[in-house]
Amino acid sequence: MGQQSRRSAEAESSESRASLKVRARLPHRERKPINLDALNGHVGYFLRRLQVVVFREFLRTLAEMNVRPAQYSVLVLIGANPGRSQAEIGEVLNIERARLARLLHELQRRDWIQRLASTGDLRSHSLFLTNEGTRALARIKMLAARHEMQVSELLGAKRRKLLIELLQAVP
Amino acid sequence: MGQQSRRSAEAESSESRASLKVRARLPHRERKPINLDALNGHVGYFLRRLQVVVFREFLRTLAEMNVRPAQYSVLVLIGANPGRSQAEIGEVLNIERARLARLLHELQRRDWIQRLASTGDLRSHSLFLTNEGTRALARIKMLAARHEMQVSELLGAKRRKLLIELLQAVP
DNA sequence: TATTGTTATACTCTATAACTATA
DNA sequence: TATAGTTATAGAGTATAACAATA
Numbered sequence: 001m002g003q004q005s006r007r008s009a010e011a012e013s014s015e016s017r018a019s020l021k022v023r024a025r026l027p028h029r030e031r032k033p034i035n036l037d038a039l040n041g042h043v044g045y046f047l048r049r050l051q052v053v054v055f056r057e058f059l060r061t062l063a064e065m066n067v068r069p070a071q072y073s074v075l076v077l078i079g080a081n082p083g084r085s086q087a088e089i090g091e092v093l094n095i096e097r098a099r100l101a102r103l104l105h106e107l108q109r110r111d112w113i114q115r116l117a118s119t120g121d122l123r124s125h126s127l128f129l130t131n132e133g134t135r136a137l138a139r140i141k142m143l144a145a146r147h148e149m150q151v152s153e154l155l156g157a158k159r160r161k162l163l164i165e166l167l168q169a170v171p
Numbered sequence: 172m173g174q175q176s177r178r179s180a181e182a183e184s185s186e187s188r189a190s191l192k193v194r195a196r197l198p199h200r201e202r203k204p205i206n207l208d209a210l211n212g213h214v215g216y217f218l219r220r221l222q223v224v225v226f227r228e229f230l231r232t233l234a235e236m237n238v239r240p241a242q243y244s245v246l247v248l249i250g251a252n253p254g255r256s257q258a259e260i261g262e263v264l265n266i267e268r269a270r271l272a273r274l275l276h277e278l279q280r281r282d283w284i285q286r287l288a289s290t291g292d293l294r295s296h297s298l299f300l301t302n303e304g305t306r307a308l309a310r311i312k313m314l315a316a317r318h319e320m321q322v323s324e325l326l327g328a329k330r331r332k333l334l335i336e337l338l339q340a341v342p
Numbered sequence: 343t344a345t346t347g348t349t350a351t352a353c354t355c356t357a358t359a360a361c362t363a364t365a
Numbered sequence: 366t367a368t369a370g371t372t373a374t375a376g377a378g379t380a381t382a383a384c385a386a387t388a
Contacts, residue, residue, distance in 0.1 A: 034263045037251035038312055039244055043322050043331055044225040046338035048240065051222050052265055054215040056379090068354075069219065073210055080208035087369060092205045094223055099355070101371055123364045123369040141209055151214050155341060160214055163337055167217035170326060223356095239377075258346060267379070272348055294346040294387045 054151055061147040065140050070095065072144060074103060078113055078127045079137050085124040086115075112136055225322055232318040236311050241266065243315060245274060249284060249298045250308050256295035257286075283307055 039045045058069055067075075070093075077089050090100040104127070107113045112133030115125040129137060152160045210216045229240055238246075241264075248260050261271040275298070278284045283304030286296040300308060323331045 034248060034255065034259060035251045036248070036263075038247050038315065040339070041335075042315070042319055043326070043335055043338075044222065044229055044240065045244060046335060046341075047218055047222040047225060049265065050338055050341055051215065051218040052379095054218060058215060069215065070355080073216060076209050077205060077207070080206045084205065085369075088205060092207075094220065096356070096358090097370065098358085098372080105371095118369095121365075121369080125370075144209065144213070148213055155214070159337060159340070164212075164214055164217060166330060166334055166337065167214075167221055168211070169330070170217075170221055227356095241378080256346075267381095268347065269349080269381085270378070276348095289346095292346080292388070296347075 053154070057150055057154075058144075058147050061150065062140065062143050065136065065143060067140055070103060071107065072140060074100070075107065075112065075129070075133070075137050075140065079129050079134070082128050083126045085118065085121075085126065087124065089127065107133075110136075224325070228321055228325075229315075229318050232321065233311065233314050236307065236314060238311055241274060242278065243311060245271070245278065246283065246300070246304070246308050246311065250300050250305070253299050254297045256289065256292075256297065258295065260298065278304075281307075 036045075055069055058072075062068075062072065073093050074089060074095075077092065078084070081089075086097060086100055086104065089095075090097050093100075095103070104113060104115065108115065111130055114128050114130055116128065118124040118126045155163065207216075226240055229243075233239075233243065244264055245260060245266075248263065249255070252260075257268060257271055257275065260266075261268050264271075266274070275284060275286065279286065282301055285299050285301055287299065289295045289297045326334065
């Protein structure tokens with residue numbers, strides 16, 4: 001894979017944590033640094049900056065299963081909370097119900113999930129993994145754990161732990 | 172504005188920090204909490220969760236100027252670093268040059284920026300704000316500062332400061 | 343040969359609105 | 366009336382590829 005060759009190439013430069021660095025297309029000569037100005041005062045800017053890098057890495061590591069972050073989070077929640085409705089899953093993940101409907105349609109097409117009529121409220125669907133979905137999720141979780149290790153290499157284990165604690169505590 | 176009435180309505184419930192909370196469409200009855208399972212171990216999940224809320228709030232607060240986060244960051248950098256090329260701006264912000272070209276085209280259509288031929292490298296364009304762009308950016312920065320205050324209310328000033336320091340230090 | 347900027351395409355995600363069927 | 370889910374549309378963001386001009 002392209003990722004493998006890239007990683008080994010960068011490893012040669014003896015910077016093990018450089019693999020995820022945001023510096024594509026290195027310029028021929030170093031330029032004067034750019035002043036971030038007001039961006040330095042925005043949480044959103046830094047959140048977005050890191051999130052883009054992390055998601056890009058996620059896509060690379062999960063490429064063999066062709067799973068995107070949103071699909072991953074939905075699969076994990078269905079696996080750990082079988083029988084919940086689309087409304088409940090969507091609310092927790094902050095995914096619009098319209099978007100979730102299409103996302104689930106794709107997961108169903110792959111035969112990873114099934115939607116059964118709810119016993120109580122006839123409007124809602126109860127979500128479950130299929131047997132194939134359960135097997136796929138096991139593999140996917142393994143790759144996701146590998147991804148998280150790469151994130152940990154990028155951030156440093158200590159900073160990663162601090163960051164999770166901080167973000168988890170947000171109301 | 173709809174936001175104002177919403178904030179005051181929620182303020183009545185004596186939860187001043189609830190204005191940005193992720194709980195649209197409150198269910199009639201509380202359900203059993205959903206188990207986040209493996210998501211609890213992913214920095215990316217928490218990053219994304221907060222970033223979506225923060226960007227949504229940004230859009231609301233900057234709605235009167237019709238400015239999106241990416242446009243804001245580009246305007247700020249051009250304002251603080253006049254004469255830089257598209258390649259330099261795009262690299263810092265991690266915006267694809269193809270996407271940046273279209274984004275700048277839109278800013279130019281609004282007469283907020285101008286692209287002049289570089290004196291040195293004839294391939295590159297030097298980016299500047301127009302007079303109108305300078306005036307617009309002043310107003311935009313004022314709104315962005317207001318936005319950041321709302322973020323600070325959501326996170327708590329102390330946690331916001333910690334978060335910025337942590338994210339800023341990421342390599 | 344490589345880089346800068348442009349145009350084009352495909353796909354994902356976000357935000358709406360309109361619709362049905364249930365409650 | 367309100368909610369659960371579906372379908373559709375428009376716009377933003379991401380990832381590519383191909384191209385002309387210049388280095």
